[in-house]
Amino acid sequence: MSYLVLARKWRPQTFEDIVSQEFVTLSLKNAVSTGKIAHAFIFSGPRGVGKTSTARILAKALNCRSGPTPEPCSECVFCKEIAEGKSLDVIEIDAASHTGVNDIREIIENVKYLPASGKYKIYIIDEAHMLSQSAFNALLKTLEEPPPHVLFILATTEAHKIPVTILSRCQRYEFKKVPVEKIKESLASITGKEKIRVAEETLYTVAQEADGSMRDALSLMDQLLATFGSEIAHDDAIRILGVLDRTLLRSAVAGILDKNPKNCIETLNRATEKGINPKRFAEDLLRTLRYALLLKTCGKETVTELSDEDKDEIEGITSGESVETLESLFNLMLEGAESIHRSFYPQMALEFILIKLSTLERTVPIESIIKRLESLSGSIKTGEEPRARLDEPRGEYQKRQTAAGDKPVTTPPASGGQAPVNKPKPEPGDLGSVLKFIKSRNAIMGTRLEQAKDISVEGDSFRVTFSNPLHTSHFRKSETHAELRDYLKECYSRDMSIEIAEDNQAPPGETGGGKNDKSENKKKIQNDPALKEAIEIFGGRVVSVKPKQKE
Structure with missing residues (x-):
């Protein structure tokens, strides 16, 4: 007997086997139970999420010996023939190779004949969006009023390419991508039944690479199984799949946050030595910065693609960074990833982006600046010594105050209570x-x-x-x-x-509203005492002056 790949061997046989499409399966089961079955369906959604499998299960539910039933037995002759693709009453048509009007005309001529052995004659048209406009037009009348024993199921990955005249004649069910956690759980169940020893982090990696497709995940697992047998090491899986090791990504992010461009470039060199494409490195780094920003702002529940250990590790690396800093890093990396994909020299473009990220000045939240200014104002009001700049040692600050001729503010010692500060009235x-x-x-x-x-x-x-x-x-x-x-x-x-x-x-002579007004306003704002105090404290400089937008 020839080898059967995992995607075919573990193809869903009942509605309960369909992964993460609960809304679709529940609706179809209720329709079968109540006998309210539409004459035409459209199953749309990404690749490998169960559209064709659901169509076959619906055919089994209708033609099962004990049917129509929402739980086909998978044991009778009808169920086995449908599962093996041998049933004369379930006709699967690949629209990619049968696009013409003549193919549809053949269907129209055959729908008038009763089923050979089952209760319904079911046409499953896969990749239905590939049909020509003439073929769609020829199908319109039959699709609107088919014989009572005929059922049409159109499966497509691009529903927007199907004419609205077809869409209006069918019940449409939208399939969604399978979450990473669900794919990982299904892979764990299948590898356990197949007696394949594989690490949990490898299952997460395969699930992430599948991009929401259960079929792609099983195909990747088949590739690993064919290469390493029943025992798969994580490092070997990373090398075969061409996936960037997460430790390298964490090292790159740590180098960016520590302002260590050398570490970033060395990490990139190690990745390229392992055969990682610079464009892939940029995509994964961008995705990691996205995870960090989401974890910082929205919490762990919003990131479903990572395990709890990965989430904790990313949170630990970025715990000391502000949301504004992570936003700046993500925005810069997003622009850089786009330029890297367009560049003829992606390696050099990525090196430039890494250096730019690792030398980017950190963004201080405005709330922190306001709190420090309020603290300074309070210290001046109570007679305490103002703070020095954040980047200036205290000894240097005292020397600078003495050189400026400022006298230190002293508070009289308390005697039996709080002594008042003597100030002239x-x-x-x-x-x-x-x-x-x-x-x-x-x-x-x-x-x-x-x-x-x-x-x-x-x-x-x-x-x-x-x-x-x-x-x-x-x-x-x-x-x-x-x-x-x-x-x-x-x-x-x-x-x-x-x-x-x-x-x-406005004073006389300044009503022109030209460049002189702008320069005067800019000079006036730069001379604002609060701004001067902020520059004195934080050691910054004025980069630009923008007018306040009216609400």
Whole structure:
């Protein structure tokens, strides 16, 4: 007896054997049970997910000796003939080689004859989208009103190529890709019955390479079985399948995150020595960065293609990175993978992308910057020493402060309780003295008040007019408003009402709105005290100034 490949030997024989198509099988079983069977079906979906197998099982369910039944026995003559492809009442037609109108005309002439031995005559047209337009037109009338003993099943991987006039005459069932976990479970069951010893990580690798196709997974397993026999080592399977070892991928990702371009290039060289194509390396690296981003933002449940061990390993490598950094790396790798596929020199293009990824500056989340600025503002307000820049040693910071002539802020020691900080009280009639007092309490607030276009005090009213909308929005915040009111109460010894106004009128000679306006706005933003403080803390620089989009 000739050898039967795994894909044919373990072909599903009942609806329960179909992997991960529960919606389709449930609908067909209910239709058979209730006798509400349509005269024409379209099974569409990716390759190797069970379309033709489901069509055969439906034929068995209708023509079984005890049928119609949702659970065919697979033991009677009708079931065995259908499973072996020998039944005269189940006609399978390959539309790729029977595309013409004459082939369809032959079907039309034969549908009027009753089944030879079964209850139904069933036509299974595989790759139905390959039929010509004339063939589809010839089939229309018969497909709409076939004889009661005839059933049509059209299987296709490209349903969009089938005319809508055909689609409207059929019940359509959409088959989906089989998840990696389901393929792995099915492979484990089959290899156990076949007495094949294979590692679980090898099964995951085969399932991932199958790309949602159960038939492809069994074909790959057949290839490994023919090469290594009943005992398959993981390293041997990786070499035969031409798959990039995940340890090399982890090494490349670690080199990128550690800013080690040398490690990345050495990893690429080891991969090419094993026969891995640079384009394949780029695809797998892009997929790994995608997994890292999904795990960071959406959790483990969203990544179904990896085992729990792989998920934990990727999370461990990227645990210290922000979401913004992973987004930047993925976006850059996505653009790089596209250029590598178009390049005549993919090896050099990939090397360039790896160096670019491993030297990319990390992105600091804006929330972290805001928290550090708030911490700085609080330290200035309470009289504590401001922090140095993140990239500057403390000793260097103190030298720089001394060279600038700044006196260190000291806090008097407590004696029997919390000692108040002695600060001169301003003269209420001297506006400059009031601003200086506010600046001693909150340097950023005082500096912004000094940049106001006009400040006036009338009775219990304190009015501030800004020409910069950033300052206006800042002082209209409730917490800033309350803080300024406390300072004014301390200055004037009474509650003051605060009015914040904005003067958008442009100075004379600046109404042209040309390049001078843009340069003035840019200079004004760069001179903003909060921005200067941020640059002082983080040691950065202004790259570009973009206008705020209106909501």
